[in-house]
Amino acid sequence: MKTIKCEVCNEEVLLDGSFTCTCHNCGANYNTFGQRLANTSQWGYETGELITDIYNDQEDW
Known part of the structure; x- marks a missing residue:
């Protein structure tokens, strides 16, 4: 596993292979490659997806 410094607060963020890796200090999200992600809101x-679309259609994953 790899760690990076959070771009927002400089705390360490563990890149553990999860879909999102979240800074436990400020809540910033990163992907498994250390790229900062947009706020979950x-x-x-862009695609018009809703959170219910993601959870209700898991068999397509």
Whole structure:
């Protein structure tokens, strides 16, 4: 596993292979490669997805 410094608060973030790796200090999200992700409130905006779409259609994953 790899760690990076959070771009927001400089705390260490563990990149553990999860879909999202979250800074436990400030809540910033990163992908498994250490790239900062948009705030979760913006997820699905471009595609029109809703959180219920993600949870109700898991068999397509």
